[in-house]
Amino acid sequence: MAEEDSVSKSFLRRQWEGYKEFWGERFSFLENYSRFIKRDKPLPSWSEADVEEFIASEPVHGPTLKTAREAAKFGAVGGLLGAVSTAGVTWKYSRSLHGTALSLGAGAVFGWTFGQEVANHWLQLYRMDTMASQVKFMEWWQNKVEGQS
Numbered sequence: 637m638a639e640e641d642s643v644s645k646s647f648l649r650r651q652w653e654g655y656k657e658f659w660g661e662r663f664s665f666l667e668n669y670s671r672f673i674k675r676d677k678p679l680p681s682w683s684e685a686d687v688e689e690f691i692a693s694e695p696v697h698g699p700t701l702k703t704a705r706e707a708a709k710f711g712a713v714g715g716l717l718g719a720v721s722t723a724g725v726t727w728k729y730s731r732s733l734h735g736t737a738l739s740l741g742a743g744a745v746f747g748w749t750f751g752q753e754v755a756n757h758w759l760q761l762y763r764m765d766t767m768a769s770q771v772k773f774m775e776w777w778q779n780k781v782e783g784q785s
Contacts, residue, residue, distance in 0.1 A: 668767060672774045682777055690773050697769040703759050704766040710755035711748045718747015 672679060687705070691698035722743030727736045756762055 665767060668771050669774070672778065679774075679778060679781060686777065686780075687773070690776050694772065694776070697772040700764045700766055700769040701773055703761065703764065704769060707752065707755035707759055707761055707766075710758070711751040714751020714754065715744045715748035718750065719744035722746075 687701070691702045694701075719740045720743070723736050723740035726732070726739040730736070
């Protein structure tokens with residue numbers, strides 16, 4: 637019986653390791669941000685002026701970061717339109733408070749996603765490495781806060 641337990645544990649352990657490896661590969665982009673997130677002392681918040689200073693000072697990543705920030709506005713507008721329109725239709729036809737609340741949330745998520753897709757094509761984000769620009773900004777902010785710039 638003890639042999640069966642060790643076999644099943646090794647089977648479960650192998651499954652767990654395979655599961656972690658599978659999802660680790662798919663979310664490997666999170667490693668780019670881990671040095672900024674997993675700090676003993678978190679980085680302080682930055683202001684709009686700090687972001688504008690980075691955009692003006694960085695000729696390569698600055699314009700990309702600016703475009704990525706514009707894309708977020710597309711997502712916000714899409715989320716607002718999606719939430720209001722789906723909640724309005726739900727309220728008009730069902731007069732159900734919980735259904736309206738659920739459609740408000742779902743509409744916001746769907747609208748945000750659609751807005752981000754529109755921004756991706758409109759601003760041609762697929763041609764840019766927005767993640768590298770965000771990481772460069774985080775490095776710049778870390779250096780500025782720590783007095784290394």
